Amino acid sequence: MSQSLTIRRPDDWHLHLRDGAMLAAVLPETARHFARAIIMPNLVPPVVTAAQAAAYRDRILAVLPEGMSFEPLMTLYLTEGTDPADVAAAHASDLVKAVKLYPAGATTNSQSGVRDFGKVQAVLEKMAEIGLPLCVHGEVTASEVDIFDREAVFIDTVLDPLRRRIPGLRVVMEHITTEEGVAYARAGGPDLGATITVHHLIINRNAILAGGIKPHYYCLPVAKREKHRLALRNAATSGEARFFLGTDSAPHPDHLKEHACGCAGCFTATNAMSMLAEVFEQDGALDRLEAFTSLNGPAFYRLPPNEARITLAKGEPVTYPAKIESGAGPVTVFDPGFALHWSVTL
Numbered sequence: 093m094s095q096s097l098t099i100r101r102p103d104d105w106h107l108h109l110r111d112g113a114m115l116a117a118v119l120p121e122t123a124r125h126f127a128r129a130i131i132m133p134n135l136v137p138p139v140v141t142a143a144q145a146a147a148y149r150d151r152i153l154a155v156l157p158e159g160m161s162f163e164p165l166m167t168l169y170l171t172e173g174t175d176p177a178d179v180a181a182a183h184a185s186d187l188v189k190a191v192k193l194y195p196a197g198a199t200t201n202s203q204s205g206v207r208d209f210g211k212v213q214a215v216l217e218k219m220a221e222i223g224l225p226l227c228v229h230g231e232v233t234a235s236e237v238d239i240f241d242r243e244a245v246f247i248d249t250v251l252d253p254l255r256r257r258i259p260g261l262r263v264v265m266e267h268i269t270t271e272e273g274v275a276y277a278r279a280g281g282p283d284l285g286a287t288i289t290v291h292h293l294i295i296n297r298n299a300i301l302a303g304g305i306k307p308h309y310y311c312l313p314v315a316k317r318e319k320h321r322l323a324l325r326n327a328a329t330s331g332e333a334r335f336f337l338g339t340d341s342a343p344h345p346d347h348l349k350e351h352a353c354g355c356a357g358c359f360t361a362t363n364a365m366s367m368l369a370e371v372f373e374q375d376g377a378l379d380r381l382e383a384f385t386s387l388n389g390p391a392f393y394r395l396p397p398n399e400a401r402i403t404l405a406k407g408e409p410v411t412y413p414a415k416i417e418s419g420a421g422p423v424t425v426f427d428p429g430f431a432l433h434w435s436v437t438l
């Protein structure tokens with residue numbers, strides 16, 4: 093018997109589109125299935141001001157293929173020099189949907205991020221006042237903290253004190269990877285959300301390190317032990333409003349992934365929905381896929397869910413390209429390590 097599932101068109105609440113030829117190459121991979129996405133601002137140089145966000149939005153829309161519709165939801169990269177008035181104006185004009193906090197040095201292109209939180213207190217207070225969410229890459233960067241502990245330590249030593257200092261600040265814990273992240277998100281009120289990637293639902297740290305080093309499974313935050321993957325599966329498939337999809341699809345050309353100092357990031361835009369349907373089916377939770385991909389994110393961001401629908405159909409194993417061409421060389425599509433049977437049919 094063939095099976096199919098119709099859900100509201102999904103959105104991606106954490107996406108890297110890059111710029112130039114890479115942008116043109118990866119945008120259709122997302123726009124094929126997703127109506128909207130929160131666009132990460134970690135370009136070089138970063139998207140710091142409202143004017144830069146408006147220009148980036150125009151560059152994205154300029155390379156959107158004929159016949160595709162897609163709405164980029166822009167973000168600003170928080171720096172110690174960010175002007176609260178510029179942030180408020182960008183929000184008031186409806187251009188910007190969130191501000192992104194990168195602790196300096198935490199991840200790809202985060203060197204302009206925050207070192208001294210005292211310097212961003214005023215802008216965070218302004219954001220709390222106007223209800224503009226702060227998207228947080230939640231890892232400490234101290235070299236003495238083990239890389240597998242950096243998320244849990246961040247929650248205790250940075251995120252929780254920050255939320256206490258600025259009551260009412262709306263926060264999205266981006267790409268959570270630990271049971272501590274799940275528990276903290278669950279304990280927060282309606283002003284706290286958390287995105288979960290597709291790849292962190294599928295791999296644990298063995299995928300990166302056992303049987304030879306696998307650079308295409310390396311991302312930040314790095315995948316953790318199996319118990320953490322299971323906690324993420326439980327959260328994503330629970331239907332709980334605070335958890336929603338942010339793929340963190342993060343393309344890097346293969347020559348920079350397969351490198352002595354390989355870049356962090358998994359490229360999942362191409363097969364994200366097929367992988368998610370497979371994962372939710374494995375967990376007997378297909379009836380909660382729509383909440384995760386299409387309902388909980390808009391509700392957190394106070395946007396209407398999409399009216400359009402997509403249909404996923406189950407059949408013979410799906411074929412998808414192993415790599416896409418990017419102008420900067422091929423980009424490997426994330427390989428979940430098992431066959432996918434669900435495809436987006438319309």
Ligand SMILES: NC(=O)N[C@@H](CC(=O)O)C(=O)O
Binds near residue numbers: 108229311312342
């Ligand atoms: N997730 C990643 O491993 N990489 C992201 C940055 C980020 O989201 O931390 C990137 O921009 O490549």
Ligand SMILES: [Zn+2]
Binds near residue numbers: 199266267
């Ligand atoms: Zn990040």
Ligand SMILES: [Zn+2]
Binds near residue numbers: 106108340
């Ligand atoms: Zn990211």
